[in-house]
Amino acid sequence: MSTNGHEPRQEATFTVKSGLAEMLKGGVIMDVVTPEEAKIAEAAGACAVMALERVPADIRRDGGVARMSDPEMIQGIQAAVTIPVMAKARIGHFAEAQVLEALDVDYIDESEVLTPADEANHIDKWAFKVPFVCGATNLGEALRRIGEGAAMIRSKGEAGTGDIVNAVTHLRRINRELRRLRTMDASELYTAAKELGSPLPLVQQVAREGRLPVVLFCAGGIATPADASLVMQLGAEGVFVGSGIFKSGDPERRARAIVEATTHFRDPARVAAASTGLGAAMESIETAKLGADQQLAGRGW
Amino acid sequence: MNDGAAPAGVRVGVLALQGGFAAHAAILDGLGADVSEVRTPDDLVGLDALVMPGGESTVMSLGIVREGLADPIVRFADTHPVLATCAGMIMLDRDHLGVLDITTQRNAFGRQVKSFETDLAWGGDTVHAVFIRAPWVSEWGAAVDVLAEVDGHPVAVRQGAITALAFHPELSGERRFHDVLIAQATGSRNWSS
Numbered sequence: 214m215s216t217n218g219h220e221p222r223q224e225a226t227f228t229v230k231s232g233l234a235e236m237l238k239g240g241v242i243m244d245v246v247t248p249e250e251a252k253i254a255e256a257a258g259a260c261a262v263m264a265l266e267r268v269p270a271d272i273r274r275d276g277g278v279a280r281m282s283d284p285e286m287i288q289g290i291q292a293a294v295t296i297p298v299m300a301k302a303r304i305g306h307f308a309e310a311q312v313l314e315a316l317d318v319d320y321i322d323e324s325e326v327l328t329p330a331d332e333a334n335h336i337d338k339w340a341f342k343v344p345f346v347c348g349a350t351n352l353g354e355a356l357r358r359i360g361e362g363a364a365m366i367r368s369k370g371e372a373g374t375g376d377i378v379n380a381v382t383h384l385r386r387i388n389r390e391l392r393r394l395r396t397m398d399a400s401e402l403y404t405a406a407k408e409l410g411s412p413l414p415l416v417q418q419v420a421r422e423g424r425l426p427v428v429l430f431c432a433g434g435i436a437t438p439a440d441a442s443l444v445m446q447l448g449a450e451g452v453f454v455g456s457g458i459f460k461s462g463d464p465e466r467r468a469r470a471i472v473e474a475t476t477h478f479r480d481p482a483r484v485a486a487a488s489t490g491l492g493a494a495m496e497s498i499e500t501a502k503l504g505a506d507q508q509l510a511g512r513g514w
Numbered sequence: 515m516n517d518g519a520a521p522a523g524v525r526v527g528v529l530a531l532q533g534g535f536a537a538h539a540a541i542l543d544g545l546g547a548d549v550s551e552v553r554t555p556d557d558l559v560g561l562d563a564l565v566m567p568g569g570e571s572t573v574m575s576l577g578i579v580r581e582g583l584a585d586p587i588v589r590f591a592d593t594h595p596v597l598a599t600c601a602g603m604i605m606l607d608r609d610h611l612g613v614l615d616i617t618t619q620r621n622a623f624g625r626q627v628k629s630f631e632t633d634l635a636w637g638g639d640t641v642h643a644v645f646i647r648a649p650w651v652s653e654w655g656a657a658v659d660v661l662a663e664v665d666g667h668p669v670a671v672r673q674g675a676i677t678a679l680a681f682h683p684e685l686s687g688e689r690r691f692h693d694v695l696i697a698q699a700t701g702s703r704n705w706s707s
Contacts (some may be wrong), residue, residue, distance in 0.1 A: 221632065221633075222630045222631075222632045223526070223630055223631050223632065224627065224628065224629065224630045225627065225629075226631055228629075228631055228644055228685060229629045229630060229631055229644060229645075229646060229684065232628055232629070232644055232646045232682060232685050233629065233647065235534045235536075235537060235568075235646075235682075236534050236568050236569050236570065236601070236647075237533075237569075237570070238532070238533060238534060238535070238536065238569070238648055239530065239531070239532040239533060239535065239569070240532045240533070240569070240570060240573055255572055256576075257576075258532075258572070258573050258577065260532055260533075260569070260570040260573045260575045261570070262577075270665050295572065295620060295621065295624065296570050296572055297570075297647065314627070317625045317627060318625075318626075319625055319626035319647070320626065342627045343626060343627055344626065401638060450536075472573070472576075473580065475532075476530075476531055476532060476577060477551060481619060490597070502643055
């Protein structure tokens with residue numbers, strides 16, 4: 214037997230930050246607004262919860278400025294569950310992120326669902342010990358976020374709609390652009406980096422490895438077990454469900470069903486069984502009917 | 515230590531209900547094993563060894579119940595080698611499947627900002643270990659060998675052909691544990707006990 218404890222311990226390395234996302238893979242991260250909802254989500258099999266004041270559907274309905282949640286609410290949720298607790302900061306609002314880090318949240322989502330605080334810059338995520346997840350609609354955006362220190366990416370979709378179309382568009386786009394990079398020779402990658410607006414070393418790494426250097430989840434519009442199966446088959450490594458669970462008729466049952474469909478996404482018989490008798494899905498909005506100013510996915514630079 | 519390829523036809527399953535199963539599968543594949551994902555009891559049939567990966571233990575626990583995997587995994591572990599990491603270690607403890615005579619403490623080091631990596635001294639060598647919201651072993655029985663400790667708490671144990679680690683060798687490119695698992699599955703090897 215060897216005794217340790219005197220070895221140097223490195224915290225907050227990129228391996229440790231992206232490592233938690235690795236452990237969330239194949240799972241469902243659920244938006245919750247109260248400790249009671251967090252307990253329901255955990256009991257239904259959520260691999261993490263996103264603590265926020267209002268789910269995206271309500272933010273969309275209420276309008277106004279959407280901000281980081283009250284620390285008391287986040288702490289109440291942390292006390293209620295043992296699974297990782299994530300929370301959202303506004304794009305570029307590094308002071309909100311500092312507060313969330315002080316609260317010891319497990320992951321910060323620098324999120325377009327909240328009203329952006331900076332119209333040009335995102336948070337310097339390397340400056341934090343707590344890992345960040347960021348949204349992306351395309352590969353260039355994903356690599357810019359990773360360049361800034363994000364340890365996990367989620368495709369944005371269109372939050373709070375219950376419409377899967379943009380999630381599909383964004384996932385397919387990211388994967389198409391990944392495939393395209395793989396076909397390029399070394400000289401073409403310089404131009405690709407310029408066109409993507411992404412750091413060259415990351416473009417070169419992605420071209421070599423054929424995948425993002427961090428875990429890719431899907432968010433924004435997942436409302437049913439079949440939606441989860443669809444995006445998993447399109448290459449998502451897990452899903453975020455925001456309004457889709459607690460805005461549905463039977464949240465507990467739907468949560469369990471989406472968890473099951475995410476595990477068995479390649480097995481249509483299991484997805485069918487999970488989809489049966491769930492009651493009403495969330496009240497939904499067709500994304501194509503939203504004006505450009507109502508689409509959240511365009512936030513992020 | 516052996517970086518050689520596994521003998522042809524060694525079938526290793528990776529529990530794939532949720533969590534870090536892909537990284538384990540990639541390492542096993544690189545070592546030449548015939549790797550498959552385990553989500554239902556049928557998926558265990560014909561396997562020579564099993565990996566219980568990290569992930570969220572509550573999710574894995576619910577999944578094991580939902581799929582009716584508890585008894586099949588216990589029976590499998592009775593006659594086959596198993597490598598468990600992090601949440602996989604928790605699944606094998608007294609409070610869950612009862613395969614190992616240990617009690618674990620979840621998130622023993624604290625929340626994510628307390629996650630860390632370090633070099634563990636290991637039988638004259640070192641193992642680079644990544645701890646993510648990791649558990650430790652708080653109680654263990656006489657049949658359990660403690661292989662490594664951090665802060666005075668066991669973080670690696672062995673009982674018979676079952677090895678359980680609180681950390682993630684699959685995240686640091688550490689392949690020796692998988693190599694040993696494959697060797698156990700083919701019959702006869704041992705490493706650094």
